[in-house]
Amino acid sequence: xxxxxxxxxxxxxxxxxxxxxxxxxxxxxxxxxxxxxxxxxxxxxxxxxxxxxxxxxxxxxxxxxxxxxxxxxxxxxxxxxxxxxxxxxxxxxxxxxxxxxxxxxxxxxxxxxxxxxxxxxxxxxxxxxxxxxxxxxxxxxxxxxxxxxxxxxxxxxxxxxxxxxxxxxxxxxxxxxxxxxxxxxxxxxxxxxxxxxxxxxxxxxxxxxxxxxxxxxxxxxxxxxxxxxxx
Numbered sequence: 001x002x003x004x005x006x007x008x009x010x011x012x013x014x015x016x017x018x019x020x021x022x023x024x025x026x027x028x029x030x031x032x033x034x035x036x037x038x039x040x041x042x043x044x045x046x047x048x049x050x051x052x053x054x055x056x057x058x059x060x061x062x063x064x065x066x067x068x069x070x071x072x073x074x075x076x077x078x079x080x081x082x083x084x085x086x087x088x089x090x091x092x093x094x095x096x097x098x099x100x101x102x103x104x105x106x107x108x109x110x111x112x113x114x115x116x117x118x119x120x121x122x123x124x125x126x127x128x129x130x131x132x133x134x135x136x137x138x139x140x141x142x143x144x145x146x147x148x149x150x151x152x153x154x155x156x157x158x159x160x161x162x163x164x165x166x167x168x169x170x171x172x173x174x175x176x177x178x179x180x181x182x183x184x185x186x187x188x189x190x191x192x193x194x195x196x197x198x199x200x201x202x203x204x205x206x207x208x209x210x211x212x213x214x215x216x217x218x219x220x221x222x223x224x225x226x227x228x229x230x231x
Contacts, residue, residue, distance in 0.1 A: 011068030013038040022165035033208030034089035102159035124229030
């Protein structure tokens with residue numbers, strides 16, 4: 001069971017992030033899911049503050065995590081750092097086999113399902129939604145005992161946190177007026193995908209997602225992004 005008490009880090013933590021960035025959301029989700037005490041600083045990626053570039057991260061990327069006087073970058077690194085720093089949150093399975101299986105699951109999601117999301121959002125090809133079912137079919141063999149979370153965990157684990165920002169944004173597109181409702185209806189009503197969809201709904205209802213995912217902001221950004229690609 002994940003810790004419910006507020007976890008105080010040994011050094012102050014500042015997270016420089018952006019509400020519309022799925023990569024940055026990884027570390028934000030981890031911190032909220034673990035109930036860590038930290039300071040959140042929103043960075044406008046279209047107009048990055050000069051102080052951020054000079055004093056924090058000259059590369060200008062988010063997430064950037066400040067731990068005491070140390071700067072940590074790259075989403076996979078910063079998110080895993082949070083999981084390692086707070087073992088009591090149990091974001092990483094203690095069983096080596098389950099840990100390996102969870103990492104493989106995450107890798108397969110990025111291999112099979114992430115490209116569908118990327119094609120819709122970055123390529124502006126909303127017709128790519130029809131590929132989601134084939135992608136899920138390929139992914140499902142790697143989704144082990146997700147009741148309610150991977151491996152039978154009662155809370156979100158690291159491997160799920162790594163892909164949760166993309167799952168939430170994929171569902172956001174599929175259930176929006178940007179596309180016809182047929183794909184989402186099939187995804188959420190076809191018994192073949194009940195296992196997958198139930199797992200997704202559990203992820204969306206987790207403290208880490210509920211405390212970080214701004215649907216309105218992300219939908220507005222997605223609409224603007226796709227409109228700009230179609231000009």
